[in-house]
Amino acid sequence: MINRILAYLGRHLDRQLMILVSILLVMGLLILFSASGGSVERVAAQAGNIGVALAIMWLAANIPLHHLASVALPLYIVGLVLLVAVELVGLEVNGAQRWLDLGFARVQPSELMKIAVPMMLAWYFDRYEAVLRFSNFIVATILVVIPVLLIASQPDLGTSLLVAVAGFYVLFLAGLSMRLLIGTGVVGIAALPFLWSAMHDYQRQRVMTLLDPMQDPLGAGYHTIQSTIAMGSGGVLGKGWLNGTQSHLEFLPERSTDFIFAVFGEEFGLLGNLVLILLFMLVIGRGLIIAANAPTLFARLLAGGVSLTFFTYVFVNMGMVGGLLPVVGVPLPLISYGGTSLVTLLFGIGLLMSIRTHRRLVPT
Amino acid sequence: MRRTVELRDHQRELYVFQFRLTVAAIVVGVVFLVLFVRLFYLQVIQHDYYQLLAEQNRVNIVPVVPHRGVILDRNGVTLATNYAAYTLEITPSEVSDVDALIEQISELVEVTPKDLRRFRKMLDEEPDFSSIPIRTRLNDAEVAHFAVNRYRIPGAQINARLFRHYPNAEMASHVVGYIGRLSETDYKGLERQGRAFNYTKSDYIGKVGLEQFYEQELRGVTGYEHVETDANGHSIRTLRSILPVSGNNLLLAMDVRLQQIAEEAFGDYRGSLVAIEPETGGVLAFVSRPGFDSNLFVEGIDPAQWAAMNNSPDHPLNNRALQGVYPPGSTFKPFMALAGLELGKRTANYSISDPGYFMLGGRGHVFRDWKAGGHGIVDMHKAIVESCDTYFYELAQDLGIDMIHDFIAQFGLGERTGIDIAGEVSGLLPSREWKEQRFNQRWFVGDTISVGIGQGYNLVTPLQLASATAILANGGQVFRPHLVRHIQNAQTNELKTVEPFPVAQVPLQPRHLDLVREAMVDVTRPGGTAAWAGSGAKYAFAGKTGTAQVIGLKGQKYDEEAIDERHRDHALFIGFAPAEAPKIALAVLVENGGHGSSTAAPIARKVIDYYLLGVEPKPLAPRAAVVESEGD
Numbered sequence: 004m005i006n007r008i009l010a011y012l013g014r015h016l017d018r019q020l021m022i023l024v025s026i027l028l029v030m031g032l033l034i035l036f037s038a039s040g041g042s043v044e045r046v047a048a049q050a051g052n053i054g055v056a057l058a059i060m061w062l063a064a065n066i067p068l069h070h071l072a073s074v075a076l077p078l079y080i081v082g083l084v085l086l087v088a089v090e091l092v093g094l095e096v097n098g099a100q101r102w103l104d105l106g107f108a109r110v111q112p113s114e115l116m117k118i119a120v121p122m123m124l125a126w127y128f129d130r131y132e133a134v135l136r137f138s139n140f141i142v143a144t145i146l147v148v149i150p151v152l153l154i155a156s157q158p159d160l161g162t163s164l165l166v167a168v169a170g171f172y173v174l175f176l177a178g179l180s181m182r183l184l185i186g187t188g189v190v191g192i193a194a195l196p197f198l199w200s201a202m203h204d205y206q207r208q209r210v211m212t213l214l215d216p217m218q219d220p221l222g223a224g225y226h227t228i229q230s231t232i233a234m235g236s237g238g239v240l241g242k243g244w245l246n247g248t249q250s251h252l253e254f255l256p257e258r259s260t261d262f263i264f265a266v267f268g269e270e271f272g273l274l275g276n277l278v279l280i281l282l283f284m285l286v287i288g289r290g291l292i293i294a295a296n297a298p299t300l301f302a303r304l305l306a307g308g309v310s311l312t313f314f315t316y317v318f319v320n321m322g323m324v325g326g327l328l329p330v331v332g333v334p335l336p337l338i339s340y341g342g343t344s345l346v347t348l349l350f351g352i353g354l355l356m357s358i359r360t361h362r363r364l365v366p367t
Numbered sequence: 368m369r370r371t372v373e374l375r376d377h378q379r380e381l382y383v384f385q386f387r388l389t390v391a392a393i394v395v396g397v398v399f400l401v402l403f404v405r406l407f408y409l410q411v412i413q414h415d416y417y418q419l420l421a422e423q424n425r426v427n428i429v430p431v432v433p434h435r436g437v438i439l440d441r442n443g444v445t446l447a448t449n450y451a452a453y454t455l456e457i458t459p460s461e462v463s464d465v466d467a468l469i470e471q472i473s474e475l476v477e478v479t480p481k482d483l484r485r486f487r488k489m490l491d492e493e494p495d496f497s498s499i500p501i502r503t504r505l506n507d508a509e510v511a512h513f514a515v516n517r518y519r520i521p522g523a524q525i526n527a528r529l530f531r532h533y534p535n536a537e538m539a540s541h542v543v544g545y546i547g548r549l550s551e552t553d554y555k556g557l558e559r560q561g562r563a564f565n566y567t568k569s570d571y572i573g574k575v576g577l578e579q580f581y582e583q584e585l586r587g588v589t590g591y592e593h594v595e596t597d598a599n600g601h602s603i604r605t606l607r608s609i610l611p612v613s614g615n616n617l618l619l620a621m622d623v624r625l626q627q628i629a630e631e632a633f634g635d636y637r638g639s640l641v642a643i644e645p646e647t648g649g650v651l652a653f654v655s656r657p658g659f660d661s662n663l664f665v666e667g668i669d670p671a672q673w674a675a676m677n678n679s680p681d682h683p684l685n686n687r688a689l690q691g692v693y694p695p696g697s698t699f700k701p702f703m704a705l706a707g708l709e710l711g712k713r714t715a716n717y718s719i720s721d722p723g724y725f726m727l728g729g730r731g732h733v734f735r736d737w738k739a740g741g742h743g744i745v746d747m748h749k750a751i752v753e754s755c756d757t758y759f760y761e762l763a764q765d766l767g768i769d770m771i772h773d774f775i776a777q778f779g780l781g782e783r784t785g786i787d788i789a790g791e792v793s794g795l796l797p798s799r800e801w802k803e804q805r806f807n808q809r810w811f812v813g814d815t816i817s818v819g820i821g822q823g824y825n826l827v828t829p830l831q832l833a834s835a836t837a838i839l840a841n842g843g844q845v846f847r848p849h850l851v852r853h854i855q856n857a858q859t860n861e862l863k864t865v866e867p868f869p870v871a872q873v874p875l876q877p878r879h880l881d882l883v884r885e886a887m888v889d890v891t892r893p894g895g896t897a898a899w900a901g902s903g904a905k906y907a908f909a910g911k912t913g914t915a916q917v918i919g920l921k922g923q924k925y926d927e928e929a930i931d932e933r934h935r936d937h938a939l940f941i942g943f944a945p946a947e948a949p950k951i952a953l954a955v956l957v958e959n960g961g962h963g964s965s966t967a968a969p970i971a972r973k974v975i976d977y978y979l980l981g982v983e984p985k986p987l988a989p990r991a992a993v994v995e996s997e998g999d
Binding site: 178 | 380425
């Protein structure tokens with residue numbers, strides 16, 4: 004009986020994704036316990052977040068594909084309205100207006116756009132599936148640029164970049180001209196020296212610090228320095244769970260949120276990092292396979308966009324902690340503490356599951 | 368038709384999509400590979416480096432300054448010790464505006480202009496000190512008041528430190544010396560000697576005197592605590608501690624009470640006294656007047672005070688016993704007498720008739736005796752007792768400079784004694800070679816004649832004179848004079864004995880010694896040059912007075928009252944007692960004191976009275992009441 008209920012509940016859940024996500028979530032709780040200095044409350048709070056996010060994932064997985072497609076436009080419009088609302092009546096936290104108080108909860112509309120933008124684009128391209136013209140790409144670009152600019156003005160450069168990248172992935176997968184792509188890239192690189200000469204000294208200084216954090220070891224460079232120390236001192240096998248000195252002696256800032264990967268690397272070493280990277284690669288790989296086998300253009304583009312966005316999260320966070328990329332506020336998917344990004348990410352995973360499991364039910 | 372186009376487009380679109388998905392998958396793979404390579408670089412190749420950084424982050428190595436050894440006299444009286452107290456210190460590197468900070472501090476605790484000057488001086492001299500004291504010796508109320516307001520004053524902190532204290536202040540300051548903050552020069556010196564590991568940059572080091580000479584014994588070994596520290600600098604726990612090893616204590620041969628009596632006996636006179644135990648070479652008293660308060664230097668001396676001391680015409684910072692050079696004058700005569708006897712140029716009975724002058728050869732160069740008209744018939748005994756110059760002029764001529772130099776050199780005059788404080792000068796015992804080297808001039812017989820009465824080129828330090836007197840007193844045993852008798856291990860209380868330190872033996876015949884000693888005893892008896900100072904002595908008091916000319920008054924009669932005080936002659940006295948078995952030998956020099964008999968000998972008398980009899984000094988009978996028979 005119970006088995007039948009479980010089977011019914013799980014019929015739209017992709018088994019492989021479910022297993023991978025579960026492992027990552029458990030690992031996240033374990034490392035959060037260490038990163039928070041053994042705080043049971045923190046772990047319990049995150050477990051609560053996970054519960055909510057899993058429920059949302061289950062919901063997303065159970066939405067039939069054609070319903071998903073019809074939700075795309077309203078969701079995008081609601082997202083835009085909320086972004087404008089943030090601009091007007093948003094809460095200011097740490098000098099940036101990102102939050103909207105809905106009375107029962109505070110939400111970050113920019114977070115919603117990470118899913119809404121690829122969904123919107125996928126829906127838009129799906130409508131013109133047969134004849135994709137250059138003008139379609141212009142419209143699609145505008146659909147991406149509007150929310151990106153709104154988010155960037157909050158200011159939240161990290162999220163706006165992630166949204167832009169998510170939009171770009173859909174454009175790319177939809178067949179954006181390679182020549183245009185390469186041409187834009189070349190022009191962009193060629194413009195850099197002119198941009199550089201047009202900048203103020205303080206702006207240049209900021210860019211330099213971004214590129215070389217050691218220039219400002221107690222300011223902008225502090226995070227990167229401490230996280231590379233944590234990572235490097237972990238060695239091959241790590242210092243062991245709960246034994247990371249960089250995190251436990253509070254040298255590492257934001258150790259349970261954006262920099263939790265440094266705690267992981269310090270305590271579990273290169274071997275642990277390898278396992279973690281492989282798990283993420285499997286999640287992304289599974290997403291790409293789902294995309295490849297998706298029944299409609301909308302589903303393909305959405306699955307591909309969501310998978311690659313997930314990849315971007317992982318890479319940007321790990322690159323930042325490892326000192327490869329400048330410090331931008333991007334959490335490590337499924338591991339970092341925090342409810343909002345978890346909900347967004349698991350919603351995305353839910354979409355992948357929906358695309359996977361509703362394949363045969365929808366006639367093409 | 369239209370439908371086929373749509374289909375073709377559809378397939379083409381699917382192909383494009385799958386191709387691009389493959390490209391994306393490859394990019395994902397490559398990016399993760401790059402990421403992994405980066406992590407491999409951090410965690411494998413650079414692991415040691417980052418591990419070190421993590422350790423440095425985490426572990427703070429805090430030096431624990433050892434307890435500096437104390438300095439005690441022969442009876443256990445303390446000359447230098449430590450006490451714990453609070454200082455308020457500023458770390459200039461953490462402060463942007465030092466003046467504003469001092470302003471803030473002075474609202475909480477009193478900061479005197481003197482404190483401020485000292486702080487500025489230290490800041491100028493050693494700007495990279497970790498912390499510089501702005502106030503020392505805070506009382507409990509001040510500490511509490513500051514602690515409450517501490518959060519408002521970053522960059523300033525209260526530290527408990529051990530302070531050096533010299534309870535006797537000025538007394539024996541030239542012996543004990545002082546410690547002070549480690550200077551850059553000190554630190555470089557320690558680095559050269561490979562001892563810098565034992566010091567931190569904000570440490571103290573012996574600068575002068577015993578504090579400096581015995582730095583290695585007194586210092587001890589710095590301990591270290593490895594303290595685990597969090598990012599806010601809070602200590603979490605001590606991981607490892609290496610306890611400091613306390614420095615060793617110095618037990619001196621000096622008798623502090625004797626030293627005090629000697630110093631007080633000088634009154635307002637400048638000068639020096641060195642008293643030595645003849646059997647061991649241990650220094651019983653070591654006076655250089657005026658002195659200074661050693662305590663002033665410990666926390667860095669106030670520049671105004673420093674300037675005052677440095678520019679004072681009395682030169683309180685000069686260690687006269689060690690560095691002052693003076694002609695020995697007539698105190699040279701007993702040694703000359705021994706030379707004459709030992710080298711066979713004189714016998715006890717040999718006498719001369721003294722006309723009051725000595726004429727060199729036939730050239731008519733006249734050397735005057737201090738006593739116009741002369742001493743009559745003079746043998747060696749009388750020559751010493753009355754300090755007859757003519758006798759010794761003639762003896763000098765008979766001996767010649769080479770014999771004089773070689774014989775007297777055995778007593779250590781004109782040579783560093785090797786005492787255990789630094790800065791000693793050698794003085795000068797003239798010789799033919801020396802004059803040729805120094806002036807590129809040959810030695811004249813006339814030079815020898817003035818050397819015979821301790822004038823001429825002769826220059827000695829009071830310490831050398833005292834050491835030579837001790838050799839005379841103990842029958843020729845040459846000891847290296849030493850201030851420290853024992854070094855006491857602070858952990859085990861084990862004593863390491865420094866004395867005695869016999870260096871050589873001067874071959875002297877007992878009968879010659881007896882002759883000179885008997886004559887020296889008669890110096891302090893009626894008829895002798897120091898009869899006044901020796902009157903009523905309850906022991907055989909051997910001595911010899913002397914006078915050292917400050918400026919040559921050629922052919923003029925010396926008039927003590929008429930010339931400026933600072934141009935008066937220096938008074939000298941050497942002595943030992945009891946003459947038959949000497950327990951103490953000393954040399955006294957009183958700058959501008961006039962004749963040895965009137966100022967130097969009474970000081971010696973007071974010192975010996977206390978040392979041998981325990982007699983506390985009382986003012987001697989006024990000078991005017993005594994019939995003087997002044998020497999030299």
